[in-house]
Amino acid sequence: MAENNFKQIEEKWQKFWEATTAKDDSNKLKKYILVEFPYPSGSGLHVGHAFSFTGGDVYARYQRMKGYEVLFPMGWDAFGLPTENYAIKMKRKPQEVTKENTDMFRLQMKRLAFSFDWAREINTTDPQYYKWTQWIFVQLFRRGLAYKKEMPINWCPSCKIGLANEEVVNGKCERCGAGVSRRNISQWIVKITDYADKLIDGLGETKFIEKVKQSQINWIGKSEGAMVKFQISNDKCLIKELEVFTTRPDTLPGVTFMVVAPEHRLVNGLKDEKVVEYIRKTRSKSDLERAELQKEKTGVFSGLYAINPINNQEIPIWISDFVLSSYGTGAIMAVPAHDDRDHAFANKFDLPIVPVVSKDGWNFKEKAYIEVEKGEKFEKMMKLIEEKGIGKRSTSYHLRDWIFSRQHYWGEPIPMINCPKDGWVPVPEDQLPVLLPEVKAYEPTDDGQSPLSKIDSFVNCKCPVCGGEARRETDTMPNWAGSDWYFLSYVFADQLPSFAKASAGKRNIFMENNERLNKWMPVDVYIGGDEHNTLHLLYSRFIYKFLVDIGAVPESISEPYRVRMSHGIILGSDNQRMSKSKGNAIVPEVVADKYGVDVLRMYLMFIGPFDGTMVWNENTLMGVKRFLDRVKNFTLEQIKNNFVSQDKNGLVINQLIKGVGEDLDAFGFNTAIAKLMKAINDLKTVTKEEMKTILKLLAPLAPYMAEELWSSFAGASEGYKSVHLQSWPEVNRKCLEVENIKVPVAINGKTRIIIEVLRGDINNREKILNLVYSNEKLRGYLSKRKVIREIMVPGKMVNLVI
């Protein structure tokens, strides 16, 4: 191998290697290893992709060598704004752009030797695929989990388009930077809140790390409390009672006023000029403005009063935007003595503060007294409330229902039809998919409607129920829709074409593949970024659980992912997030051109712990390059010497097999590489079998070099068997047993000397202590002091207390 011919070598083996595909009928134990599929952007594979995919690939190759039938698939999450925007700008079809991008990604991935199962490649923008994304939506609708509702959305007045929450950055439009306001638009909503408890409980069945579990639990934000009814004392008011949610019913005696959100229905019909003005102002405020003004409370007295049901006192009802219309009932009972926000409000508007409990010397004018423990008092009051019939136990969640409508072109059309007679009717399953029509312009319209609304041939249709004239829904689905079930699609990707035909439309691809789903699900390891720990993970778990509930996927597997692995991020050499505009981005292709794919892969794995935040450093990369060069030279030297070895390497080699295996099992790629480096530093000569072992251990990490070196001595010309098809080496336990065991001897816990003890003597206390006390050096320490205690951990250490 000459210095710069790694490219030929890479091409040679790429051609030689057979495509790896998981066999459904294999007798081996399965392992489903999933990496989050990428959005195929126009700029190609970036370092973040290369990093996480390499980790997945090393792990997948390792598991294959260990004898598992490994499913390691790849696909494209290709719907989305960047492609749409690019298409608008360049006046091209998003379909074509997507095709180009995915072709580029696939090529780059193949070059980086990612052993993806290309026979199972999927693409969310493929009608064969999104037919089932739409099918799932229809099932949600049929079971009452999807409904249309007028909801305030983020509105960009400059782009004249509705934005998803994730498209709003710091209250500003992601595209143009204009401030985002609110606007009411009728939208499809999915009732994910119905699954809140299931989504919390299901976490118990997974092996997600605490961080992920906690963030999901926090996101769902379950709190236990009570709904309490307050009678309104003004007889002219149309509404007779005001219901509030509270987690602290025990503070009910301290309620001195109430507050409702400006959107609360109570305020309808209020005529007072100041009230009308306040409502007008706050309703037009954006979330950003509301958040910015968060320190200073604003509000207005409604003129209405309520009766505190526990002590019959009359208390005023205020209106303020610090109360959210979207949580609880949109109204609160205010306990200024024991809640910071209520306290601030009371101080600002000079409302009374009445303590329920107190602490010696507490100044209630200055600060609310928050009692963390509620336990007994809570239960006592709860009982009283229920007896008096003024309220009941209740649970509230931070999780909101999922706004499922987007007014964009490049997404899955929502398969619904609006009939003047029958209302909203789903497109029958055998007529799916609703194809995305080809249009001339993808620009959003002035009124915030999807560009699809301008295509009459798409919009006008017949009602599936009555056959009359009807209009098709023109909103498309959010980006999350396609990724909600993609992990299932890989299992039966080969079936997508045959299920695409309308004639097959009555059949359900999930149910007909239950056997295969049973074999492959759940995903054993799901590798992805922390940014998807809440939304994507929650949405896809929800959809999966829904599919279980409707009997589409086997109920024996209740959670889709067993283990979630976070991959870290790689910062530019300036310690900043890589980005093209900052000029600090590293392009994997360029690095591969310069140093070769193996160096790139190994460097990415060596740079730090797999879930860490790392900084790109070309110097460290040179260390990896040197190592691979050393491996090459070492191997060639051993071949030249005909593998004549006088050295006894049994211990080193077997420790290496054990160590590398344990590290790879735990995604400890950096330490696995360190162990390989140490072995190559320590070993002088090896036998042929030992050399083979080393190359097998190296194969998942540096597939090209391992193969090239393997082929240079290990293979016959005919019937050559790739190093990647070899079995992972077994540890020979006997070789790990050493004759002399090194035992550190410490005085008062500080190591002073190391003695060597025969294996058979590790439990022989007398003999070891003899060894210790006869040690010349130790005598010096002990000459003037008295040992009062001797502690011996067999084979581990000896500690003398003086």
Place this chain on the structure above:
RNA sequence: GCCGCUGUGGUGAAAUUGGUAUACACGCAAGACUUAAAAUCUUGUGGUCUCAACAACCGUGUGGGUUCGAUUCCCGCCAGCGGCACCA
């Protein structure tokens, strides 16, 4: 404010059912090879003291605690990172 995480050499980092702290790599220094440089190889490299070696002492953010023994466990504090946040 709440939740989660992290803190170890000049740098990236190892080591946690409590048992030799700093593996591996970078960088640096010295040497070999070379006319020279690059590359490569060898050796050294936590701090203090010392010409140097030996020895000694100190040392895993910080202050305590438990223990024969703590980077690891417990309590308090400090700093940083990530997420959520007027959620009643």
